[in-house]
Amino acid sequence: MSKLTACERLEIIRHKDRPTVNDYIPALFTRFMEFHGDRLYGDDAAIIGGIGYLSETPVTVIAQVKGRNLEENKRSNFSMPHPEGYRKALRLARQAEKFHRPVICLVDTPGAFCGIEAEERGQGEAIAKNLAEFMTLKTPVISVVLGEGGSGGALALAVCDELAMLENALYSVISPRGAASILWKDGTKEKEACEVLKITAENLSDFGVCDRIIPEPEGGAHLSKDITADNIYEYLVDAVYRMKNTDIDTLLEQRYHKFRKIGMFTE
Amino acid sequence: MALEDLFKVVKERFGAEQSSSAIEKEVEIPQDLLFKCPRCSTVIYNEEFERAMKVCPKCGYHARLTWKERLDMTVDKGSFKELDESLRSLNPIGFPKYEEKVEKLSEQVGMNDAIKTGVCTIRGYRCVIGIMDSHFMMASMGSVVGEKIARAFEYAIEHKLPVVMFTASGGARMQEGIISLMQMAKTSGAVKRHSDAGGLYITVMTDPTTGGVTASFASLGDVILAEPKVLIGFAGRRVIQDTIRQRLPDDFQSAEFQQDCGFVDMIVERGMMRKRISNILKIHGFPKEGTGR
Numbered sequence: 402m403s404k405l406t407a408c409e410r411l412e413i414i415r416h417k418d419r420p421t422v423n424d425y426i427p428a429l430f431t432r433f434m435e436f437h438g439d440r441l442y443g444d445d446a447a448i449i450g451g452i453g454y455l456s457e458t459p460v461t462v463i464a465q466v467k468g469r470n471l472e473e474n475k476r477s478n479f480s481m482p483h484p485e486g487y488r489k490a491l492r493l494a495r496q497a498e499k500f501h502r503p504v505i506c507l508v509d510t511p512g513a514f515c516g517i518e519a520e521e522r523g524q525g526e527a528i529a530k531n532l533a534e535f536m537t538l539k540t541p542v543i544s545v546v547l548g549e550g551g552s553g554g555a556l557a558l559a560v561c562d563e564l565a566m567l568e569n570a571l572y573s574v575i576s577p578r579g580a581a582s583i584l585w586k587d588g589t590k591e592k593e594a595c596e597v598l599k600i601t602a603e604n605l606s607d608f609g610v611c612d613r614i615i616p617e618p619e620g621g622a623h624l625s626k627d628i629t630a631d632n633i634y635e636y637l638v639d640a641v642y643r644m645k646n647t648d649i650d651t652l653l654e655q656r657y658h659k660f661r662k663i664g665m666f667t668e
Numbered sequence: 669m670a671l672e673d674l675f676k677v678v679k680e681r682f683g684a685e686q687s688s689s690a691i692e693k694e695v696e697i698p699q700d701l702l703f704k705c706p707r708c709s710t711v712i713y714n715e716e717f718e719r720a721m722k723v724c725p726k727c728g729y730h731a732r733l734t735w736k737e738r739l740d741m742t743v744d745k746g747s748f749k750e751l752d753e754s755l756r757s758l759n760p761i762g763f764p765k766y767e768e769k770v771e772k773l774s775e776q777v778g779m780n781d782a783i784k785t786g787v788c789t790i791r792g793y794r795c796v797i798g799i800m801d802s803h804f805m806m807a808s809m810g811s812v813v814g815e816k817i818a819r820a821f822e823y824a825i826e827h828k829l830p831v832v833m834f835t836a837s838g839g840a841r842m843q844e845g846i847i848s849l850m851q852m853a854k855t856s857g858a859v860k861r862h863s864d865a866g867g868l869y870i871t872v873m874t875d876p877t878t879g880g881v882t883a884s885f886a887s888l889g890d891v892i893l894a895e896p897k898v899l900i901g902f903a904g905r906r907v908i909q910d911t912i913r914q915r916l917p918d919d920f921q922s923a924e925f926q927q928d929c930g931f932v933d934m935i936v937e938r939g940m941m942r943k944r945i946s947n948i949l950k951i952h953g954f955p956k957e958g959t960g961r
């Protein structure tokens with residue numbers, strides 16, 4: 402695997418041809434059917450949900466939608482979900498639990514949307530509820546960070562049994578730009594912030610947050626969508642197989658402790 | 669939310685503070701004897717202000733409290749037994765000058781990190797209590813805050829106790845990087861376990877409850893109370909303003925706004941808080957110990 406800085410990886414995941422869930426879903430799943438709506442308020446195009454087959458196994462797919470062009474991005478709000486997006490995700494996750502389907506979350510977001518309506522409809526509550534409910538969802542949950550894992554907006558789809566990251570993906574509590582503007586009152590110092598924050602897949606593996614790094618072709622996923630999709634597919638098939646053979650109570654206990662043990666302090 | 673954002677919000681909401689030197693000249697009383705309300709500019713004796721539980725008698729502004737002030741006005745005298753007092757944060761991502769900052773604040777504020785947890789009785793009703801203190805790094809949530817909350821809920825499960833959590837926070841603690849984000853999942857998971865075990869959890873949202881704390885354990889209370897006019901929200905005001913490029917109404921993300929939107933059960937004035945909490949504990953069938961107060 403390549404040794405790139407966080408900043409170089411940021412360039413790669415921002416590449417205009419970086420594959421998105423619109424590329425990956427058809428490559429990973431067969432007979433995918435999209436299901437719409439949270440049954441409470443509306444349908445958020447920033448998160449696609451539905452069911453399909455991973456190899457022979459029926460699975461539920463929940464994915465954040467980066468557009469491949471301005472048109473798609475306008476539709477999916479640049480992959481910044483509103484509360485109804487997170488509530489749709491939870492509805493489909495519960496459906497998956499009922500019908501014993503593993504849940505596969507594909508994470509790729511700059512963060513949850515920050516706006517008046519998002520606040521009015523309870524962005525904080527929607528994310529909080531997902532964190533709590535996914536923690537005890539009685540079916541395997543696997544999350545893969547494809548590009549950007551933006552803070553709570555990403556975590557809302559990443560309380561899981563295993564978190565995998567594409568090799569160049571980044572996952573952070575705050576955007577490098579946001580951190581720069583707080584640290585140095587200068588949003589343009591994003592590159593410096595990028596390194597300070599320790600947000601690469603390798604960093605996150607060291608912290609016990611990321612469980613598996615999925616390789617990308619040398620130079621980035623945009624150089625071969627097919628190879629990247631194959632690598633993700635291979636990982637998912639293996640992970641689903643392992644988890645389906647684990648007793649659900651054991652899985653839930655492990656899921657709780659995966660997060661419970663994270664923290665660095667003395668006493 | 670960034671620290672400076674929060675100060676800005678308060679200033680915007682309550683009107684910019686006039687220079688304090690103006691008062692000093694007008695009234696020749698040593699300044700530490702006086703409190704000037706940042707919202708309505710009323711000047712009163714500190715003693716009077718403190719007797720009023722730091723609520724402005726004129727406009728009802730609920731000033732931010734230290735954990736000790738909150739504790740003293742909430743729990744039965746002598747009933748508080750602290751849990752996990754000795755936890756101290758490390759520097760997981762090697763953030764520049766983080767240890768020094770924590771060290772300095774610990775001395776200034778008199779606590780190791782931004783939350784105190786423990787067991788107490790409130791008017792005779794035993795509960796686990798958590799009090800966040802915004803004077804410590806705007807009560808941002810890092811490893812210590814996350815761990816203490818998780819342990820508090822686990823203690824409550826073990827002893828079949830309800831949890832009362834006074835929330836205040838600028839959000840996740842950036843200085844601990846991804847570790848701080850994971851505290852959101854960790855605390856929410858602990859709340860869920862307590863809830864699944866039948867435990868009662870009362871959140872009291874105080875000024876300001878924002879960011880990753882709103883998006884985790886703070887929003888998961890069975891009952892969510894809030895002090896009047898306090899700031900409650902997910903995204904920072906400045907971030908939203910930058911996104912939509914227009915000024916937000918003054919009451920945006922106030923406790924009253926959140927109640928209108930359906931996210932707060934009840935707004936409770938400070939003077940009534942102790943009674944309200946004990947009444948909620950009582951109606952859930954918890955036994956009253958001793959005589960209480």
Ligand SMILES: [Zn+2]
Nearest residue numbers: 705708724727
């Ligand atoms: Zn006032």
